[in-house]
Amino acid sequence: MTPLFKAEALSVKLDGQTVLAQVTLAIMPGEIVTIVGPNGSGKSTLLRAIIGAVPPAGGTLTVRPGLRIGYVPQKLHVDSTLPVTVLRFLSLPKRVSRSEAAHVLELAGAQNIASKQLSELSGGQLQRVLLARALLAKPELLILDEATQGLDQPGSAAFYQLVGDIRDDIGCAVLMVSHELHVVMASSDRVICLNGHICCEGHPAHVASAPEYRALFGSGTGGALALYRHDHDHEHSHKHEHVE
Numbered sequence: 001m002t003p004l005f006k007a008e009a010l011s012v013k014l015d016g017q018t019v020l021a022q023v024t025l026a027i028m029p030g031e032i033v034t035i036v037g038p039n040g041s042g043k044s045t046l047l048r049a050i051i052g053a054v055p056p057a058g059g060t061l062t063v064r065p066g067l068r069i070g071y072v073p074q075k076l077h078v079d080s081t082l083p084v085t086v087l088r089f090l091s092l093p094k095r096v097s098r099s100e101a102a103h104v105l106e107l108a109g110a111q112n113i114a115s116k117q118l119s120e121l122s123g124g125q126l127q128r129v130l131l132a133r134a135l136l137a138k139p140e141l142l143i144l145d146e147a148t149q150g151l152d153q154p155g156s157a158a159f160y161q162l163v164g165d166i167r168d169d170i171g172c173a174v175l176m177v178s179h180e181l182h183v184v185m186a187s188s189d190r191v192i193c194l195n196g197h198i199c200c201e202g203h204p205a206h207v208a209s210a211p212e213y214r215a216l217f218g219s220g221t222g223g224a225l226a227l228y229r230h231d232h233d234h235e236h237s238h239k240h241e242h243v244e
């Protein structure tokens with residue numbers, strides 16, 4: 001199978017400073033990959049390099065020609081004085097039909113809020129609308145940059161569960177940045193721990209116990225990890241592979 005994109009020994013400089021060095025990474029169709037790493041470790045820069053917003057300073061980045069990418073930003077700052085309904089927002093800047101809008105809202109679990117004003121949505125509802133908007137591109141690769149910032153833990157868990165369901169529905173790969181390894185681990189196939197370079201990678205449980213990860217994040221989430229795994233096994237045992 002051909003990867004959707006492949007970075008080989010990729011380095012990126014911003015303002016003359018090396019932000020990413022020797023990053024080698026490929027994403028296969030349908031895979032869910034999560035990038036974790038401390039603040040300033042280059043996570044957003046890596047996503048921006050993949051979508052072509054920053055040029056490589058070294059190495060190579062090969063993106064499959066014509067790859068359809070959907071991008072979900074961290075946050076949308078909504079001007080509450082500007083009246084825009086969810087349906088209208090989906091038609092900006094390019095008009096979409098009502099049925100297309102209804103379809104992506106349904107995929108994103110937001111079908112009952114189509115006629116609401118953007119300004120009256122909760123944080124979790126707004127993120128679902130942003131996700132719906134990214135789905136309009138019929139993405140083969142969905143990129144999420146800390147898309148659950150500001151959501152509480154159950155809200156984040158529900159959101160990542162939804163992302164996993166969408167992958168199952170439309171078969172897209174997902175590349176996302178999250179600080180919440182304990183929340184995303186149930187829906188990720190692979191986790192990459194980044195700190196300017198790739199420190200460690202692999203199955204979520206492997207990364208959580210890797211010395212490089214523990215050195216960066218401590219082992220304080222151990223209890224939460226165990227608890228989440230436990231809950232997850234019970235709630236969703238019909239759908240996902242389990243972390244043993």
Ligand SMILES: Nc1ncnc2c1ncn2[C@@H]1O[C@H](COP(=O)(O)OP(=O)(O)OP(=O)(O)O)[C@@H](O)[C@H]1O
Binds near residue numbers: 037
């Ligand atoms: N436009 C820019 N010009 C110069 N330096 C930048 C620019 N954007 C980011 N940086 C620097 O590059 C480094 C990596 O930033 P980046 O935003 O990729 O990290 P991050 O891992 O996404 O951080 P966070 O978790 O805080 O969002 C940081 O040291 C940052 O200060």
